[in-house]
Structures are given as C-alpha cells and as structure tokens.
Amino acid sequence: MRLELERAPALGPLYRSAALRRSTAREPRLPDVELVLRGVRTDREHLAAYDRVCGFRLGDTLPATYPHVLAFPLALRLMTAGEFPFPLLGLVHVANEIRVHRPLRASDAFDLAVRAEALRPHDRGTQLDVVATATIGEEVVWSGRSTYLRRTAGSKSAKKEATEPVPARSVWRVPKRTGPDYAAVSGDRNPIHTSRLLAKAFGFPRTIAHGMWTKARCLAALEGRLPDAYAVRVSFKLPILLPADVGFDAATNGDEWAISVWDVRTGKPHLNGTVDTAGATP
Template structure:
C-alpha cells in the first residue's frame, strides 16, 4: 500500500454527498448502453474535500454498538473511514473513474492514527485515488482518505482495491496441510446473519454482496459476506484497551467471511491479530499494529 501525498487539483464540496444517488449511479453504470465510456488507463486527477464535518453522537453510538466498541467521547480508529466513505463513493462513481464500482474487491486497509480524536472536534476530510498498478488477477489502486483538525493531520486511511480482469493461468492448489496453524484463539465470535445489513446502515456501504443472498450469488458467494471494515473494526474493538495513542494498523482481507458464521479471533503480545475459520483454520483477515514513534 502507498499513500504518500502529492499535489493535484482540489474540489471542495459544501457537504458530504448522499450515498443513495451514488449507488444508483453505480447501478446505471453496469447497464449496457447506459454507462459512460471509461478510460481504463488512469485514475481521476482530483482530490475531493469537505470541511467542518461534525460527528452525530447518535450515529456514533450506533456504529459503536454494531462494531463492538465501548461508548466513548474518543472516535474509534475506523470511524473516520465511515465519515469519509461518501467522498470515496463520489469519486469512484464519477464518469471519469476507470472501473465500475460493483465488482471491486477491498483487499487491504491501512489506518494511521496520529492521536486520539475527540468526537466534539470538527474535521476536514479529503479523498483521492492513486497508484493504479498491475496485479496477477487484474489491476489494483489505493483510495487515500485524510482527516485533519485545522492544519493538523490526525488520521489517514489507505484502502486498496482490486479490479479483477483475468484468472491466473493456473489456480493455486491449496493443501490444507500446508496452511500454517493459526495461533490459539483469544475468543470465538458468532457473527450473525444481519451483520451485513447492520453495518451497511451505520457505514453507508450498501454493496449488495453484504446484504443480499441473491446479489452475493451473482458474484460467486453462496451467502452474503461481511464487510472487511466491519471485521477490522471488530478486531480493533477487542484490542481497544491495549492500543497506544498513535499507531498504524494494517490488515489484509484474505478470504470472504460468509454470514452467518463463527470465527476465531487471535491476538498476540506482539500485536499481530487475525480472524480465522474455526474448522479449517484459514484466515479471513490478518493484521498488525505498529506504534508510531513519538
């Protein structure tokens, strides 16, 4: 993952966009003859900005409940991602964006928390895309989200998405005996069938592969799958009492987590963590927390 700042034109919006019309635009883009022609060789050269974003305490409380965080005046580390999501959606549904939104796979996420963010603070949010690059199964790119208080950057998130365009010449054969044995479970969690709908409600991420069995099947999943950012948030909620004030947390979303399901959560003193299939031991998510030097 990348995420280094660069100079590009800035477009300031008066408010965060509503996500409903953006998803309708994404659906139109999938309809033959209705979507705009796309240039698949470049990402939009623009940064979207909204200033003075405030936190709705009721929404924050709902998010905390869905993801397992305790109610507090400090924002969960994943919450700015939710605040900035409408901007990212606006960027990825624009006519000049090279790929249809539906079908993109969120494969990794990095969050840098520079300091605790009080829920009463007003945030300036910015989003841009960068680093379109080849991948064995297509192409991938990053979406960089930044939250600032005045001139101070307090949070940064980098989401890596994969656009699948081809199947590897020879699909890797997984031998379960070769899979590394996961660490002993710290906890076992039951993830309910409604988790996708609950998280969609508090995050604004209404991708139907998380909420609809029919849509999930259309994309090759027998059941709806959990949002990757819900999985990351749930793990960080379990680690909340042990996290420093400033840190980087990286995760790779390695396998889809079907809903409903039962998962093993593991965490080590070195701050490695993961979610695993309780029967086969295969990882759904693997992550690492690294303190930021003072």
C-alpha cells in the first residue's frame, strides 16, 4: 500500500511515540506500506549547515548522504507506527548502502519514498532493511538502504577480534559537539548522541557519534575524487565515544575504494566499507 503524505512528518510527536513504545510483536511482520512525499525541495541554509557539520565543501550538489537526512522523518514515522513490529529504542543501525545514480542539485524537486523490507533472522536476533528512494519523474536518482538489528535478549555480542594501533593517513579530532551538531542538522536526536547521562543509561560511558555522520565524513574526505554515479556500502562497528581521535584511510583498487575509520589508540574499528565507482546499478 502506498500512503502519500502532504508534508514531512513533525519529529517531536514521533519521538514521544518512540519513548513510550516498549513491546515487541509476538509474530513480527513488517508493515505493507510505502510512505511517499512528493515535490521535496532543498533548504539551502540547511544544506550549508549539514555541509559544515560533515566536512563537505559548500556547493549546489547534494552530498550522497544528504537525501538520507531528508528521508529520515518518513523513516521515523514508519518505524514508530503501531504496526511496526519492534520499538525504535533498541534497534541498532548496523549497515548502510547508498547508490547515487546521478547528481542531485539543490534546485531539483524530487519525490521520496520509504518502506521496510527483508525481515530475516540473524545470529544475534532479527534484521530488517529500511529502504528510501528519490525519484524525478520515473527516474530513480538516489537510493539508500539502512540495515537495523533487533538483538534478542541474552544474545551474545559479535566476537571481538584482537586489534592493535595502526598508522593512519589522516587523524580526525572528533569533538564532543559532533553529537548535538549532527543531531541538529539530521533530526536524529537519539539521546545517546546528545546527553552523557542518558548515554550512560543505554550502556555508553559517554555520548557517541552518529554512524551516518561518520559515513558522511568519509565521503567528504573523498570529495572531488568520485564520479557522478557510485555506490557506497559501510558497516558500523564500535561506536565513536566523544570526544575522540580516529584514524581514516582510503585505498583505491581499480573501480573500488576501501574506506575505514578506527580508534587510533587501540586500533578497534568504527567503520569499514567500500565505494564502487563503476556505477550505481544493482
């Protein structure tokens, strides 16, 4: 079923719904609905603020990660609806894939659609994908796939591999304000990113950086070296505790870049991924 919205959902009521929801469906099923918002236009001041927070140059072309931010209110509405099988709190964003089919300009008007699919078992619980697409007319110009994990109570954490400090081509100082700054431009105000007290309540010693900020920062580091169409896939590993010093590396091999971010003191990974410059076709 396709549900067309007149405007982007307000985030405040959705966060209140997320805070109140605790129960999981006895027989989890994803809602058979696609939320659609037509005629989306870019607020240039908001785009400039996003560019500054994530390290992109100011310009007319939308960063690959920016439509994800525009689709976030639709995704939040979908994931806080009564028919969604899991409470939003407790879902972990473990991976993200973005395909840029052609550049989007700030002057473009496009339609956004968001749906959930691919509910599947995982050795630590259950995974699902939230898929967003941007279209102009009948042409898909951008798509994103966010993979979430709902851990089963008592499930074991992923096996930790032995690590040690490794040299980094670049070292980024990630300040404490990265959490609230990205929350302000993305709308993702999960308190684990903005409140040390509430981050501790969820098991983190300090606030943590958003995974999508880390991904955006990686693409900003490659700005000017990527073609008009490409696919970028990342897995989110250990969170970045703020403030932090992290290493970044990007190595090219033919049509593909390998990107990674890690803790410079311990060598523990924060993000691993690839950028396929051969194109964004499936």
